Amino acid sequence: MDNQELMSFFREASSGVDRAMRADLASVESSLLGEVLFYGIFNGGKRIRPQLTLICAALVAGDRGSNRQGILDLAIVFEYLHAASLLHDDVIDHAEQRRGKKTANSIWGISPVILAGDYLLSRAMSLACAVGGGEAMALVGRATEAMVEAEFLQARTAEEKNYSEKNYYKIVAGKTGALIAAACEAGVYIAAGSQEQRAAIKLYGENLGLAFQIVDDILDYQGDPVRTGKAVGNDLVEGKMTLPLIHALRSAGSEDLAVLEEVLAADAGEKKDRFPEVKTLIDKYDGFGSARREAGELVATGLTGLHCFGEGRELQILRGLAAYVLSRDK
């Protein structure tokens, strides 16, 4: 399945997810709360996480599943958690823009946005427990807690200027891998997949998430703002140690290393000014190429266990998604 087919599949399937979320949120009483929730959720996202839940459930049970509404409710849990984390992240980062649009906090201030995030967290977890019981809830809870722990680790890493690749992977696994893996595993779980299938899909989801984030980190240096909808250089300015830079620091000659370390120790304004210089140095030491290769290896590892599912359209979609994650430019 090529990228174009895949994207058109996702576009069509996402309307079911959107309908389910609208129905679920119809009971919200406060009009302002509803407005903030809708703004945070219906933001043009691709609904990758809930769709993974749906695909992974179909991977096990095909279209035979008798529990369609339950599976859909479990799927939207992962979009709610994703949206909640974006809402709170933007408050935390004082972000004004996300993907070319004003952030909710820049429109309404922090109070309604923190509360809307709390509401989504609660709603997500209520749904997970109601539909999937204790096991689905445990998946969701662990992913949420991993996301929080990863934020703390990321802040400490930036403060300590910790360049270790191990640390980077730990952060990315928590921030991105955990939720994507949980979305996949929840789908297999709700469709009564085997333990082997759960382990296989978890590995796929974790590695897909890592690869997704590595490519995101590459795009933060090399992306075309017109395509990605965001400016380059944010990670450097915020002191985030991402894989291309970590690779360059490891390989750089002493003179270049000194330059990189000087920029990393500088204030945000200087970091921004010297972004092109850093980008050139990363490129000189093949930081982007080697990061991209690592992403490719991760995805390949993630695919290894999937033979325990029968060949079919869903498996093609998962493979197509893995290829898309590596090749995307936005």
Add this chain to the structure above:
Amino acid sequence: MDNQELMSFFREASSGVDRAMRADLASVESSLLGEVLFYGIFNGGKRIRPQLTLICAALVAGDRGSNRQGILDLAIVFEYLHAASLLHDDVIDHAEQRRGKKTANSIWGISPVILAGDYLLSRAMSLACAVGGGEAMALVGRATEAMVEAEFLQARTAEEKNYSEKNYYKIVAGKTGALIAAACEAGVYIAAGSQEQRAAIKLYGENLGLAFQIVDDILDYQGDPVRTGKAVGNDLVEGKMTLPLIHALRSAGSEDLAVLEEVLAADAGEKKDRFPEVKTLIDKYDGFGSARREAGELVATGLTGLHCFGEGRELQILRGLAAYVLSRDK
């Protein structure tokens, strides 16, 4: 059971709750996250909510309950939710002090505190689902969502200068009553109480919560800062319409009404300056007395259904707590 006996009972029982929370949070990896969580949780609170869960479970099952650890885990859910809401509220209100101590956000800034609140929400809900299944989780989810909705309603009420008593009760029911009622009902539920018992304890919890908040609102005018640990007049300055003021507005003669409305329309600084004037006017129209009587009636209503539980020590504690809530001065 008089107030002194009651408080000494609560002091002793709270150490079990504290131990359970410490054990549960031992797996937190980030030291800063752990620090913020502990600061937010171990803040000298009386642990009323988790103790209500424990007492209500014992009310049904006595000490015979075989699921002691489960009941304790369910109890701490309600302290986590309470602590999470205080952490996020202080961020939202830019509060510098709580009960004479620095707030977490004034020590660490908003990022770690928002994240710590999210962590506690997630942990609370994971525990609720694991221990109490879908029904306990539904109690917890509804209470959390009610708290959020009430915050939105409160903000709108302040903005619209809505003086209605109905609105006031709706806000208080969401902000305070819902969680206390859920803590009570969860205890009866986990001990396999009947539907009649669940309804009776829910009514008790809701009304206890309302009365608790009404007395809190009275203390915000009449309290002794040395006893309560907080300054008077905050509600007026923040534009919060509380019961004593609502009662006074309803009864005031046209001249006094004009004065009250003038102050309510003024800025925060003027509100603060004219606090003594407002307090005198509320008193003139028996706003404090009538609010206190309403709190008394609510508590009496809350006690009416409790005859479906056998007479015993737990019932005495619930009655004692109801009396304490009315008579407390801090």
